Amino acid sequence: MPRVHRAILAAAAIALLGTACTGTSTAPTASDDATKDTTITFWHGWSAPSEVAAIDANVKAFEAKFPNIKVKVVGNINDDKIKQALRAGGPNSPDVVSSFTTDNVGTFCASHVFADLKPFLDKSGVDLDKTFPKPLQDYTQFQGTRCTLPLLNDAYGLYYNKDAFKAAGITSPPKTMSEFDAAAKKLTKAKGDSFSQLGFMPNFHGFESTTTHFAAQWNPTYFTAEGKSNLAADPAFANMLKWQSNLVKELGGFAKLEKYRATFGDEFGAKNPFHTGQVAMAIDGEWRLGMAKEAGVKFNIGVAPFPVPDDQADSYGKGYLSGTIIGIANTSQKQNAAWELVKFMTTDTDAVVSFANAIHNVPSTLDALKSPKLQADENFKTFLEIAQHPKSSTTPASPNGGAYQLTLQDFGYAFEAGKQTDLAAGLARTDAQVDKDIAQAK
């Protein structure tokens, strides 16, 4: 290649390298005037017509209170779209964003993609401890940076088929794991080499029967104070995995259960196995009440807190918590106006209650949980109690989102299938992998 051509190529490469160096600068300071006429964009993930109508009504109530702020609402947005839009920035990117995935809070806060809400909270005099339950405060911040607030809450509990219970002679929902195992076996009916009814689907692919949802009943600590993975050191995880794999064996073994699981319909459709009677008990969130009603379930549904280990019977009533989060995009040039919407949706009692009533979620503020306007039948009250139980917990935020949960779940899959038998060594290896992944994210 002639020297001149090489020089041109080298120059081009250097120029390209130079232009490849891009990156979002630090946060713009909020300098907009929230009392002036403005329009902000709000992205959310709800897509069902009833949910969209509820969020629209909520926004209309906000606009009535703040007539100078118009809100452009964009629905049916998933997390991947949110991430790309916030990366790109620009005039069409959102000012206010809500997400169903609490796992991403760590990434959102650590990378400053969501604005730090502390200055706004201080300015408005919002006392977090008097406003939100403790677990909800935990999953909406990361290492001291609060970049999101809770917008409604999900609590997980036990759903059971009252008619199947009656037929099996079981008079009340199980409270401890040994009672639960006995009930699951009693409710299981064989049919050929499969089942006509299964007491409970313990396999980790059984929709909401995940490692993290079960583990919450053992009060786990996922990370040490130094941020290292704590799976092997905390007996909660080993105990949960032992219980689960034992129940898998007692109900017919992993392969048989997996084959049966393949006959299940869609989790969020009418053919959910609990609706169809294929399973007599299930772990699920409070939304299942509304979904079961819509699916026209023929049997009587009972709900209760999910059972606890026998040696922790005094903590019965707790469960796994999760929920929707809401924050302000760091790229937004209208952060003060955006804060007014966030504050209204997350702290205004009437707004939180009416939204919770409309979409059958658990309210996310202490006042809303006590509000007389909250429409709660006996079943829904069970979830309200789980949400307020002092020992209810959630999965902590991490710099790389839910990657550590995926790694734990991966080990869970191998262990339940009998492909890994050394529990202690497996959990230690999982710890090492989680630590490597976090080191890569830092």
Added chain:
Amino acid sequence: MTATTIAPARRPALSEGLRRKRRQERLRNLAFLSPWLIGVSIFFLYPLVSTVYFSFMKYDGFTAPTWVGLKNWTYVFTDYPFFWPALRNTLWLVIVMVTLRVLFGLGIGLLITKVKTGAGFFRTAFYLPYLAPPVAATMAFAFLLNPGTGPVNNILGSLGLPQPGWFSDPHWSKPALTLLALWGIGDLMVIFMASLLDVPQEQYEAASLDGAGWWQRFKFVTLPNIQPIVLFAVITGVIQTMQYYTQPLVAGKVASGVIGGSGQQFEPGYPEKSTLTLPQLVYHLGFQRFDTGGACVIALVLFGLAMVFTAFLMRRGSGFLATDD
């Protein structure tokens, strides 16, 4: 033996007029080439250089990139648990799926060129599946091959044959994906049919006169004539399979039953990482874990593999390319 050096003959100096003429000619050539040059610079060179650059950077897409040296490379090759299974799966698919697609496409093409009546119907019937959107086709296959309720297993069961787990069994998930790829064979079939119809009839006639049977006619007449098309099918097939993303992702998601709701973690490559492919990892790292550096490393591995495969096939296949002499 002593080496003798011969001084190179000095070129006579070009006249000023001739130099100007050559320069103008060069500029004219560049002007004609410029659309291609601009396209390649923007859509190939710039992304490639950027990818190399970011593979040595920690970059989450939000904050400014920082230099981390070989950290991303080390992480991907030694600490990222999905990389090696994905690489193995990708190579398996490249070897098995491409081979079967070429053989199957050629086979169908041969059969249809022999059909005297209803050729149009068969051509349409075999080509139509190729037009089905990949997501819809994969979901349809997930339904058909459902191990518990799928019609395929119901038929196998009624015949007393074993019923595989298909997309739910790590041993059967890739064969199931291969079945799906063979179902959408229409593109290759059309290309092979065109090349088969291009083979001169007189060569077949001459071979028949010499007493050649159908296999010999295929081996000594058909194959040499369509070899360039076979090479084209293999190379494009390899590159396509390297970019195999949608079908394994959808199949894994549907079979796992985990949609990734609140507090749920979707497991890539269900079951047991058997449907993981490298492009899925690019997405997983780059767009879900905000690890642009790691994603760029995997993208470069893919690029390198595609280059190596293509170069190897081009060298091996250069003898296939028919010449007129």
